[in-house]
Amino acid sequence: MGNTPLAFDEMINADTNPRQPYQNYHEWYEGQDRARLIAKSRDAENLFRKTGITFAVYGHEDSSEKLIPFDIIPRIISGREWRKLAQGIEQRVIALNAFLDDIYHKQEIIKAGRVPRELIERNVAFLPQMIGFKPPGGVYTHIVGTDIVRTGEDQFYVLEDNARTPSGVSYMLENRETMMQMFPELFHLNKVRPVEDYPKLLRQSLASLAPPGCSGKPRVAVLTPGIFNSAYYEHSFLADMMGVELVEGSDLRVVDGKVKMRTTRGYEAIDVLYRRVDDDFLDPLTFRPDSALGIPGIMDVYKAGNITIANAPGTGISDDKAIYSYMPEIVEFYTGRKALLENVPTWRCSEEDSLKYVLEHLDELVVKEVHGSGGYGMLVGPTASKKECAAFAEKLKARPSNYIAQPTLSLSTVPILVNKGIAPRHVDLRPYVLVSDKVQIIPGGLTRVALKEGSLVVNSSQGGGTKDTWVLED
Amino acid sequence: MLGRTANGLYWMFRYIERAENIARLIDAGLRMALTRSGSTDEDWDGVLQSAGVREDFDSAHNKLTSADAIDYLLRDYSNPSSVMSCIEAARNNARMVRTALTRETWEATNECWIELKLALSKRVKPADMPEIIDTIKRSTGLIRGAFHGTMLRDDIYNFSRIGTFIERADNTSRILDVKYYVLLPAIAKVGSSLDNKQWESILRSVSAHRSYSWVYDGDYSPANIADFLILNDRMPRSLAYSYDKIVSNLGYLAKLYGDNHAAHETASATLMLLRSRTMEDIMEQGLHEFIEEFIAHNNRLGEEISDGYRFYR
Numbered sequence: 001m002g003n004t005p006l007a008f009d010e011m012i013n014a015d016t017n018p019r020q021p022y023q024n025y026h027e028w029y030e031g032q033d034r035a036r037l038i039a040k041s042r043d044a045e046n047l048f049r050k051t052g053i054t055f056a057v058y059g060h061e062d063s064s065e066k067l068i069p070f071d072i073i074p075r076i077i078s079g080r081e082w083r084k085l086a087q088g089i090e091q092r093v094i095a096l097n098a099f100l101d102d103i104y105h106k107q108e109i110i111k112a113g114r115v116p117r118e119l120i121e122r123n124v125a126f127l128p129q130m131i132g133f134k135p136p137g138g139v140y141t142h143i144v145g146t147d148i149v150r151t152g153e154d155q156f157y158v159l160e161d162n163a164r165t166p167s168g169v170s171y172m173l174e175n176r177e178t179m180m181q182m183f184p185e186l187f188h189l190n191k192v193r194p195v196e197d198y199p200k201l202l203r204q205s206l207a208s209l210a211p212p213g214c215s216g217k218p219r220v221a222v223l224t225p226g227i228f229n230s231a232y233y234e235h236s237f238l239a240d241m242m243g244v245e246l247v248e249g250s251d252l253r254v255v256d257g258k259v260k261m262r263t264t265r266g267y268e269a270i271d272v273l274y275r276r277v278d279d280d281f282l283d284p285l286t287f288r289p290d291s292a293l294g295i296p297g298i299m300d301v302y303k304a305g306n307i308t309i310a311n312a313p314g315t316g317i318s319d320d321k322a323i324y325s326y327m328p329e330i331v332e333f334y335t336g337r338k339a340l341l342e343n344v345p346t347w348r349c350s351e352e353d354s355l356k357y358v359l360e361h362l363d364e365l366v367v368k369e370v371h372g373s374g375g376y377g378m379l380v381g382p383t384a385s386k387k388e389c390a391a392f393a394e395k396l397k398a399r400p401s402n403y404i405a406q407p408t409l410s411l412s413t414v415p416i417l418v419n420k421g422i423a424p425r426h427v428d429l430r431p432y433v434l435v436s437d438k439v440q441i442i443p444g445g446l447t448r449v450a451l452k453e454g455s456l457v458v459n460s461s462q463g464g465g466t467k468d469t470w471v472l473e474d
Numbered sequence: 475m476l477g478r479t480a481n482g483l484y485w486m487f488r489y490i491e492r493a494e495n496i497a498r499l500i501d502a503g504l505r506m507a508l509t510r511s512g513s514t515d516e517d518w519d520g521v522l523q524s525a526g527v528r529e530d531f532d533s534a535h536n537k538l539t540s541a542d543a544i545d546y547l548l549r550d551y552s553n554p555s556s557v558m559s560c561i562e563a564a565r566n567n568a569r570m571v572r573t574a575l576t577r578e579t580w581e582a583t584n585e586c587w588i589e590l591k592l593a594l595s596k597r598v599k600p601a602d603m604p605e606i607i608d609t610i611k612r613s614t615g616l617i618r619g620a621f622h623g624t625m626l627r628d629d630i631y632n633f634s635r636i637g638t639f640i641e642r643a644d645n646t647s648r649i650l651d652v653k654y655y656v657l658l659p660a661i662a663k664v665g666s667s668l669d670n671k672q673w674e675s676i677l678r679s680v681s682a683h684r685s686y687s688w689v690y691d692g693d694y695s696p697a698n699i700a701d702f703l704i705l706n707d708r709m710p711r712s713l714a715y716s717y718d719k720i721v722s723n724l725g726y727l728a729k730l731y732g733d734n735h736a737a738h739e740t741a742s743a744t745l746m747l748l749r750s751r752t753m754e755d756i757m758e759q760g761l762h763e764f765i766e767e768f769i770a771h772n773n774r775l776g777e778e779i780s781d782g783y784r785f786y787r
Contacts, residue, residue: 049588050581050584050585050588051577051581051584052569052580052581052584226570227566227569227570232569236569236572236573237572239573240572240573245476245573246572246573247476248478250478251476251477251478261476262476262477262478262784262787263475263476263477263784264475264476264477264480264629264633264727264731264783264784265731265733266784
């Protein structure tokens with residue numbers, strides 16, 4: 001596919017007219033003084049800094065706390081577009097949970113030959129400890145963030161299913177808060193569906209999946225690795241907004257078969273733990289013995305039905321990049337219908353033919369590490385130098401099964417505010433999904449935007465910013 | 475409330491209090507240097523001692539100069555009691571207990587950190603010192619204002635207040651510990667003008683040089699100054715006032731939780747001591763001994779509170 005000169009712009013169509021969802025906004029924008037908007041944009045940054053909405057960048061001594069740049073031009077999705085997306089996401093999330101339930105129980109999808117056994121069982125994200133265990137309510141992924149990209153009027157692709165501990169929802173909420181503070185008039189001109197009840201819905205959703213051993217009102221807590229974690233702000237924000245305790249591993253201990261937290265009055269039980277700590281670190285008795293972030297013995301309490309862990313341990317197998325390429329089969333296998341949302345075509349480098357193709361077309365492809373995240377360890381062929389491509393080819397040949405490759409999609413653009421006015425930049429979208437006895441999709445999500453002209457990398461660790469995301473009522 | 479949260483609140487407010495106190499000590503030191511002729515570097519010896527960092531300073535410096543002393547007290551991260559270290563520690567604790575704080579209190583703390591980090595990013599020129607001291611007092615004052623104006627009067631409030639007053643009592647008693655000899659009657663009889671400057675410096679380091687003259691009608695005497703800092707229960711930085719607050723906040727916790735700890739006994743006993751003694755009693759016992767004993771009790775109380783309310787285990 002290579003470099004497509006003209007990406008699909010979500011605000012301005014090919015005839016240089018505003019697309020329908022952006023009509024009111026565009027008209028408003030035309031009437032604005034640019035200097036005022038730039039000043040507002042600076043206000044927004046100060047607001048974020050003051051509030052402490054920062055993230056830590058690992059390995060940067062001098063800049064340990066950074067702001068994710070916020071762009072004041074919203075990303076707008078029509079109600080019609082959203083309904084279509086939401087149906088596809090719901091189908092996919094249902095399939096993810098069914099898939100997890102299956103591979104930890106009967107493994108019918110393996111028996112049916114749709115997914116290779118070794119891909120599951122040799123995968124580090126697959127936890128044998130979960131075999132035969134049904135989490136409370138049968139829910140594995142309580143919170144999902146499905147990364148979606150768009151390439152045209154009706155072309156949406158799922159880029160990634162984040163089924164472990166998707167982050168960024170605090171930015172969705174703070175971005176909306178900031179926009180409503182700065183441009184209240186825009187919310188009169190547009191009927192924007194609200195996102196602010198997310199913390200309430202999250203709490204209800206978590207509480208509704210209390211373990212069988214819980215009597216009375218379930219006590220929910222958020223488990224954080226601590227203030228030096230890159231997403232700590234979000235952990236404290238969510239705990240605060242939900243009105244539940246924010247705990248660290250050192251606060252918790254297994255007492256009388258329950259997970260309890262050390263309070264100023266003694267130990268008190270927790271029923272549902274929304275953990276923002278990776279599987280590996282959750283229980284030093286079961287997983288990494290050197291983990292100081294987890295709770296020794298929590299897995300035993302879990303299996304005895306005395307605590308709910310959200311998301312369930314072992315869900316990582318479902319959003320693994322090696323599994324990703326099987327998602328169309330997975331969705332069809334469990335829902336009996338074709339996947340409503342498309343996957344990005346993916347070459348599995350573990351397969352000989354694919355590897356050959358990928359090596360021959362490195363300059364056109366995006367190559368990703370199967371277990372990587374945050375945009376690290378990947379090659380963006382079209383923008384990489386010959387030397388970078390050659391070096392990457394060596395890594396690829398050394399460990400082919402560690403990589404997948406995808407075509408460079410011409411991601412849609414939405415304008416950002418720059419000194420000279422507005423300029424298109426590539427975006428993606430992460431809607432947030434809550435699963436309990438029902439699937440709830442928050443209308444909106446986090447739009448990440450690559451601030452550098454032409455760049456396709458939207459990750460905050462690599463120069464990405466965010467936008468408020470509006471889903472209109474129509 | 476989590477034991478760790480109580481611990482975080484306690485230390486957040488101890489560090490804010492300490493940052494302010496260090497700024498006040500520097501202020502008094504600068505003032506002393508201005509009002510005296512001749513070499514002034516020695517005056518900083520007392521300031522470093524009052525801040526409890528004299529020995530650490532020596533291990534980092536060959537000789538004592540006022541410029542180095544000020545820098546060490548103000549912005550040296552290797553000094554855990556420097557203003558910048560304290561503000562950083564206070565903010566880290568605030569981040570840890572973020573869910574226990576109102577948005578206003580958190581933002582005032584965060585803004586204080588942002589402002590001071592910038593203001594103290596370089597060595598401060600002597601000409602800029604008054605402004606810096608002012609900035610420290612103002613930005614920590616804003617935290618206090620937000621805290622008092624918005625926080626619920628529950629256990630969160632109590633642990634914060636206890637931290638403030640344990641630190642404050644510690645600070646005032648250290649100043650007394652370093653300067654007690656100035657207040658001894660035998661030496662005071664000499665009545666040299668140098669001693670008057672020393673007294674004034676003591677009062678200034680607890681921001682009490684104005685209030686003192688109102689309360690004691692302009693009568694500067696060592697016994698009165700000691701009385702003001704130790705026994706006067708209206709003076710907000712005195713030992714008696716600090717303990718009054720500690721005891722009442724511990725009392726609220728006992729009522730709320732329905733149990734008493736060793737800390738309650740220690741605090742009440744200390745308060746009783748401060749209420750039942752007169753300055754003459756204390757001078758007779760020995761001012762120095764009295765202060766040393768007080769500091770030891772105050773430290774023990776800190777540990778008992780940490781144990782009783784499960785700060786760490």
